[in-house]
Amino acid sequence: MDLGLRGKVALVTAASKGMGKACAMALAAEGARVAMCARTEADLKAAADEVRTRTGAEVLAVPADVTRADQVADLVQRVTGAWGGVDILIANAGGPPRGPFEEMSDEHWQAAFEISLLSVVRLVRAVLPSMKARNWGRILTIQSSSVKQPIPELLLSNAVRPGTHGLIKTLAGHVGRHNITVNTLCPGRILTDRLLSGAKSAGLPQEEYVRRVGADVPLGRVGTPEEFASVAVFLASERASYVTGVALQVDGGLVRGLL
Ligand SMILES: NC(=O)c1ccc[n+]([C@@H]2O[C@H](COP(=O)([O-])OP(=O)(O)OC[C@H]3O[C@@H](n4cnc5c(N)ncnc54)[C@H](OP(=O)(O)O)[C@@H]3O)[C@@H](O)[C@H]2O)c1
Structure with a gap:
């Protein structure tokens, strides 16, 4: 299947590690030009070099913290300046910390809102004009299965991330006429x-920990960043042109609810 991604401009935030990096790699492998950001410059440079070397794609690395309005604006301006606009946004960020209700201060709540929701608002606001001008766009945000089913120790994520999907669902209705799809990945x-x-917090060797957290997943294991990225790349592609406003789990069946 030709995904129709050759030459598209993709911006993947929080992309020096994990799922963000895997998405950048997979988009580059499909022929997209990829801009990547993260806060730690050395890690970002190493990840961008790896994507460039493995795929031969054009890669732009811009250090940026997605919780900073000025840095988000500068990031999108740099990409637009280099490549004329953004076709695909994968809005990713670090997650809010774990912890019980009693230990969460107003500052924790504010920070969770800023990283999981406000960063997405600012990124979408910055990329929409060029997507509308091209009458084509793909917006994805990487959130969590907590959008579908609360995770006991992740109160902040459970409270804020469903709101981010509320934004995504609403936006899908607003921008669909511009041939822009907007979806949440969980x-x-x-x-x-x-x-x-x-x-470390569980006091277990990494191998044993990974085995245990995978044990109650219906597929019997944790997923890889590459498995996650394959789904993201499909949704970012021409082939997913009639999918918008969904919150899609990539979770091996972990969420037990029907919807
Ligand atoms: N892994 C899972 O099982 C899982 C499950 C559910 C949800 N999630 C969520 O999915 C997202 C990605 O997780 P991951 O597991 O791929 O994380 P990861 O491997 O720890 O990578 C996080 C990436 O985000 C960057 N980052 C963090 N805060 C940032 C900020 N404020 N601005 C820009 N870049 C930032 C990091 O680089 P710097 O630190 O250098 O900025 C790094 O590149 C997170 O929101 C996480 O909570 C993960």
């Missing part, structure tokens, strides 16, 4: 540094 347990960081 990863379950994907083998990234973030997932592995749980091994």
Whole structure:
């Protein structure tokens, strides 16, 4: 299947590691030009070099923190300046911290809103004009299975991320006439540094931890960033032209609800 991604301009945020990096790699492998951001410059440069070397794609690496309005504006301006606009946005960011209700201050709540929702608002606001001008666009945000089913220890994620999907669903209605699709991706347990960081808190060797967190997933294992990226790339492609406003799990069946 030709995904129709050759020459498209993709912006993937929080892309130096994990699912963001895998999405950047997979889009580049399909012939897209890929702009990537993250806060830590050295990691970002290493990831961008790897994408360039493995795919031969044009890659632009711009250090940026997606919770900073000025840096988001600068990021999108850099991409637009280099390549004339943005066709595909994958709005990704780090996740809010774990912790019980009693330990969450107003600052924690504010930070969760800024990273999981406001960053998406600002990114979408910045890329929409060029998508509308081209009458083509794909907007995806990487959120969590918490959009569908609360995760016991992830209160902030459970409270804020469904609101982000509310934004996405609403936007789908507003921008569909411009041939722009807008969707939320809901990863379950994907083998990234973030997932592995749980091994330390659980006091388990990484291999044992990964085995245990995969055990109650219907597919019997955690997913890989590449499996996640394959779904993201399809939704970002020409072939997914009639899919908009959905929150799609990529979770091996982890979410038990019907919808
Ligand atoms: N892995 C899972 O099983 C899982 C499950 C459900 C949801 N999620 C969510 O999916 C998203 C991606 O997770 P992941 O597992 O791929 O994470 P990861 O492997 O830890 O990678 C996180 C990436 O985000 C960047 N980043 C973090 N905060 C940023 C910011 N403010 N601005 C720009 N870049 C930022 C990091 O680079 P810098 O630190 O250098 O900025 C890094 O490139 C997160 O929101 C996570 O909560 C993950």
